[in-house]
Each structure stands twice: as structure tokens, then as C-alpha cells.
Amino acid sequence: MSKHQEHFQIETKAIHGGSIKDEQFGSLATPLYQTSTFTFENAQQGAKRFAGEEQGYIYSRLGNPTTTQLEQTVAALEGTESAAATATGMGAVSAALLANLSAGDHLISSKAVYGCSFALMSHMLTKFGIEVSFVDMTEPENITRAIQPNTKVIFLETPINPNLVVLDLAAIGKIANQHQLISIVDNTFLTPYLQKPAQFGFDLIIHSATKYLNGHGDVVAGIICGSEEMITEIKMTSLKDIGATMSPHDAWLIIRGLKTLPIRMDRHCQNAQQIAEYLESHPSIKQVYYPGLKSHPGHKFIGNQMKAAGGVIAFELDGSLEDGAFFIDQMALLSIAVSLGDAESLIQHPASMTHSPYTPEEREAAGISDTLIRISVGLEHVNDITADLNQAFEKLIKHQGMPKQVA
Structure with a gap:
């Protein structure tokens, strides 16, 4: 240069x-x-x-x-x-x-x-x-x-x-x-x-x-x-x-x-912030992990170490491992896929996918629970992403209310 x-x-x-x-x-x-x-x-x-x-x-x-x-x-x-x-x-x-x-x-x-x-x-x-x-x-x-x-x-x-x-x-x-x-x-x-x-x-x-x-x-x-x-x-x-x-x-x-990295990152961050705020208020969520939220311990680094919080969100479902799999399977817009940073929004289950090389004990030590879900928030209109998550939550709530079958 x-x-x-x-x-x-x-x-x-x-x-x-x-x-x-x-x-x-x-x-x-x-x-x-x-x-x-x-x-x-x-x-x-x-x-x-x-x-x-x-x-x-x-x-x-x-x-x-x-x-x-x-x-x-x-x-x-x-x-x-x-x-x-x-x-x-x-x-x-x-x-x-x-x-x-x-x-x-x-x-x-x-x-x-x-x-x-x-x-x-x-x-x-x-x-x-x-x-x-x-x-x-x-x-x-x-x-x-x-x-x-x-x-x-x-x-x-x-x-x-x-x-x-x-x-x-x-x-x-x-x-x-x-x-x-x-x-x-x-x-x-x-x-x-x-x-x-x-x-x-x-x-x-x-x-x-x-x-x-x-x-x-x-x-x-x-x-x-x-x-x-x-x-x-x-x-x-x-x-x-x-x-x-x-x-x-x-x-x-x-x-x-x-060539479009700065423009894309601005949109990823904007969408992710809105989705994180939506998730934080949802009754089916135990906890949301996103540094853009004031409740996140890493929020204090925004503005000095980091310009913004990025486009990846993780959250804990209030449910079981089976509930997590069910929830992901209900997606209509979000693609079930590992990786991140694409124009498309991606959703995955770290314990069984990206972090499967960890033993259960290693995952627990690293703070990766069985109900942790990760979303790479894409460039779609944020209202469409929210609508897809919302319909999946509605189906999850009905699923959780159904009587469990006894083997």
C-alpha cells in the first residue's frame, strides 16, 4: 500500500x-x-x-x-x-x-x-x-x-x-x-x-x-x-x-x-441488534448472549475495543436438548447450517454441530450447554427474520405443552 x-x-x-x-x-x-x-x-x-x-x-x-x-x-x-x-x-x-x-x-x-x-x-x-x-x-x-x-x-x-x-x-x-x-x-x-x-x-x-x-x-x-x-x-x-x-x-x-464488507457489516450489526432485543424479551428464552445488549458483560468494550457487536447471536432455550432440535426444525426462512457471515441467516446447534469435538464435560467447562442455539443474522429484512423466529417459537410452545409419549 x-x-x-x-x-x-x-x-x-x-x-x-x-x-x-x-x-x-x-x-x-x-x-x-x-x-x-x-x-x-x-x-x-x-x-x-x-x-x-x-x-x-x-x-x-x-x-x-x-x-x-x-x-x-x-x-x-x-x-x-x-x-x-x-x-x-x-x-x-x-x-x-x-x-x-x-x-x-x-x-x-x-x-x-x-x-x-x-x-x-x-x-x-x-x-x-x-x-x-x-x-x-x-x-x-x-x-x-x-x-x-x-x-x-x-x-x-x-x-x-x-x-x-x-x-x-x-x-x-x-x-x-x-x-x-x-x-x-x-x-x-x-x-x-x-x-x-x-x-x-x-x-x-x-x-x-x-x-x-x-x-x-x-x-x-x-x-x-x-x-x-x-x-x-x-x-x-x-x-x-x-x-x-x-x-x-x-x-x-x-x-x-x-469491497462491500463495511456496508454488509453495518447491516449485519443492525439486524442482529434488533433480533437480540426481540429474543431477550421472549418468554421461551432463558438468556441471550450478544454484546450489543446492555445486559451482556462485554457491552462495556463497544466504543473502545470494538466498534459494534457483530452479526452473531447465541441464546439458551427454556427447554431440553430435544426442544432445541425441534425449534431449529421449524425454520422456514433461516437455513439450518453451520458457518456464519453469509447474506442468508443461518441457525445451528453448537453442542451437536460446530462444537461436537468437545466432550460433554469439556462443553460444560466452556459454557456450551445442550440448549444453546447460535444464529448468524443475515442481510434479509429484519421483520422477516423476526417473523420466522416467532412462528417457530409458537410451534415450540405448543410442542412443549403436548403430553410426552411413554416408551
């Missing part, structure tokens, strides 16, 4: 953040370089590029102009020097962790994280001699107490998936800096439009670009943002050698989606 572009507002950066232009034909849209490899003028040029003595592309697993454009744009949005595009969100999580952890190291993670992140840390990393501690980071001093001589990395999500717990980035970033620990945060739920962890000293910011960055439900991808040094290390080690790199076509689709 040029010095002039650094002063652009985020809405402008989402459209003009990358610096690669089509000098040959003057295409306004980013060209799609759908190629696996790149030709050299001669053997000497190929040798220089492999040796790092000459800039240029070699092979799309190592870099591609379309992918570079995406990386530059997201880095500009996050306010970091560089970024690495990955094939999936979990590709981003695993590449960031594996590049910074070795056998004998210790990792501290927030107590609740995305189910596959949890599985990677608790079931996979431990196989290779990496210690992992899951800590309640709502009290930052718990992190300090968990630090060991071999602690290397702190990993967290905020808001946490799926129960929307908000963590104090300033306090946690300060602890990581004081103890010279590498700090990694998953910023998928809020995007750089609503939250910029680099401002609080975080080293690496991860996104499942499948979600809001793309925004259209047609890509699976990830992004890691950070310093030039750290991103180069990731690209040349865990990402290059394990191979979880993004395809040029997926990068092209996300570039297109990013």
Missing part, C-alpha cells in the same frame, strides 16, 4: 487496499491468474528466484498475483505489514501455531474456542509434545498464573465462538508483551471493520475468510495477518510445506466480497 493509501478510511481500503494493478490491459477488476506455475525467461532467472535474489513468482503454492492482492488488502484493513492467504480458516490456525511452536513448548488458549481449533490444540498438538492449557481469560490474571517457563504462545478468540464472551484485548496484549509471548487472536466474528487487534499489540490476527470477509457462502479460505518477518516465516515453513495455500480463484472471489 502506498503512503497516500495509508490515510484512506477503511471503507476505501476495502476497495483499493491492494497495490497490484493490471499494467498490460488496464482491467478495473483484479485479474484472475488461474495458473499453477510461472515461466522464467531463462534458467538463470529461475535460479535467482529460487535463491531469493530476484523478486517474482515461481509456483502458486509459493505465491500468486491474485492471492497477493488479497493479502495486501486484508493487511491494509487490519493495519499490519503483511498477510498470508490459506486454503481454510483452520489452515490459518494450524499454520500460525505450527510455525511458532515446537515439542516441549507450552500454549495457553482461551477456554472456549471454535470446535476444530480446540480439537487441533487438545488432540493434535499434544501428540507432538506441545503442552496446552485452556484458561478462563475473562480474568486476565488467570493467564499470568498459567504462564510456565516453556510458555511460547497465547491464543484466543473474541467474541468467543459460540457464546459471545468478550475478552479484554488491551489487558491480554499487555501480558503477552510483558512476558515476551507470541499473541494470536481469531478476529473472524468482528472483522477488521469492527475490531483491530494489532492496535492492542497482538502479533498475529487470524480470519476464517470463509465468513464475513467473503460474505457470500461460496468460498472456504483463511487469512493470517502480522509483521513482514512473522508472515514470511509462516509462508516459508508451515504454510509452504504442509500446503494449505489458497487457490487464486478463491482469492479473487474474496477480493470481490471485501
Whole structure:
């Protein structure tokens, strides 16, 4: 990004953040370089590029102009020097962790994280001699107490998936800096439009670009943002050698989606706020988890750490596990699907879906109950979303009032 572009507002950066232009034909849209490899003028040029003595592309697993454009744009949005595009969100999580952890190291993670992140840390990393501690980071001093001589990395999500717990980035970033620990945060739920962890000293910011960055439900991808040094290390080690790199076509689709990110996020937040307020007043709900509500402990962070509360809501039904399944099955407009950040509203049951890698005991410790429901509020008219939820609640109330069959 040029010095002039650094002063652009985020809405402008989402459209003009990358610096690669089509000098040959003057295409306004980013060209799609759908190629696996790149030709050299001669053997000497190929040798220089492999040796790092000459800039240029070699092979799309190592870099591609379309992918570079995406990386530059997201880095500009996050306010970091560089970024690495990955094939999936979990590709981003695993590449960031594996590049910074070795056998004998210790990792501290927030107590609740995305189910596959949890599985990677608790079931996979431990196989290779990496210690992992899951800590309640709502009290930052718990992190300090968990630090060991071999602690290397702190990993967290905020808001946490799926129960929307908000963590104090300033306090946690300060602890990581004081103890010279590498700090990694998953910023998928809020995007750089609503939250910029680099401002609080975080080293690496991860996104499942499948979600809001793309925004259209047609890509699976990830992004890691950070310093030039750290991103180069990731690209040349865990990402290059394990191979979880993004395809040029997926990068092209996300570039297109990013142009409307600020507009989409404003609508997601507006709809989610109204739906959360509706749910909070409904008699069939025990509790609503959404930082936009004044009743939520994370509400105090809006306006300083985070611009708004995002588009994901979680709530506890007043009922049983069977009631939760029944309620979801009554949806006519909302789609029963995992993921989030799409134009369509999505509803799912974390205990049996996204967080099924947890044991029941692990789910209880992480605050994920059997009756927790998560909604990714989409871009439909809010009255239509409310009407669909309302008709499902009416059917649930009738269902709960029916006599139970005895087996």
C-alpha cells in the first residue's frame, strides 16, 4: 500500500487496499491468474528466484498475483505489514501455531474456542509434545498464573465462538508483551471493520475468510495477518510445506466480497441488534448472549475495543436438548447450517454441530450447554427474520405443552 493509501478510511481500503494493478490491459477488476506455475525467461532467472535474489513468482503454492492482492488488502484493513492467504480458516490456525511452536513448548488458549481449533490444540498438538492449557481469560490474571517457563504462545478468540464472551484485548496484549509471548487472536466474528487487534499489540490476527470477509457462502479460505518477518516465516515453513495455500480463484472471489464488507457489516450489526432485543424479551428464552445488549458483560468494550457487536447471536432455550432440535426444525426462512457471515441467516446447534469435538464435560467447562442455539443474522429484512423466529417459537410452545409419549 502506498503512503497516500495509508490515510484512506477503511471503507476505501476495502476497495483499493491492494497495490497490484493490471499494467498490460488496464482491467478495473483484479485479474484472475488461474495458473499453477510461472515461466522464467531463462534458467538463470529461475535460479535467482529460487535463491531469493530476484523478486517474482515461481509456483502458486509459493505465491500468486491474485492471492497477493488479497493479502495486501486484508493487511491494509487490519493495519499490519503483511498477510498470508490459506486454503481454510483452520489452515490459518494450524499454520500460525505450527510455525511458532515446537515439542516441549507450552500454549495457553482461551477456554472456549471454535470446535476444530480446540480439537487441533487438545488432540493434535499434544501428540507432538506441545503442552496446552485452556484458561478462563475473562480474568486476565488467570493467564499470568498459567504462564510456565516453556510458555511460547497465547491464543484466543473474541467474541468467543459460540457464546459471545468478550475478552479484554488491551489487558491480554499487555501480558503477552510483558512476558515476551507470541499473541494470536481469531478476529473472524468482528472483522477488521469492527475490531483491530494489532492496535492492542497482538502479533498475529487470524480470519476464517470463509465468513464475513467473503460474505457470500461460496468460498472456504483463511487469512493470517502480522509483521513482514512473522508472515514470511509462516509462508516459508508451515504454510509452504504442509500446503494449505489458497487457490487464486478463491482469492479473487474474496477480493470481490471485501469491497462491500463495511456496508454488509453495518447491516449485519443492525439486524442482529434488533433480533437480540426481540429474543431477550421472549418468554421461551432463558438468556441471550450478544454484546450489543446492555445486559451482556462485554457491552462495556463497544466504543473502545470494538466498534459494534457483530452479526452473531447465541441464546439458551427454556427447554431440553430435544426442544432445541425441534425449534431449529421449524425454520422456514433461516437455513439450518453451520458457518456464519453469509447474506442468508443461518441457525445451528453448537453442542451437536460446530462444537461436537468437545466432550460433554469439556462443553460444560466452556459454557456450551445442550440448549444453546447460535444464529448468524443475515442481510434479509429484519421483520422477516423476526417473523420466522416467532412462528417457530409458537410451534415450540405448543410442542412443549403436548403430553410426552411413554416408551
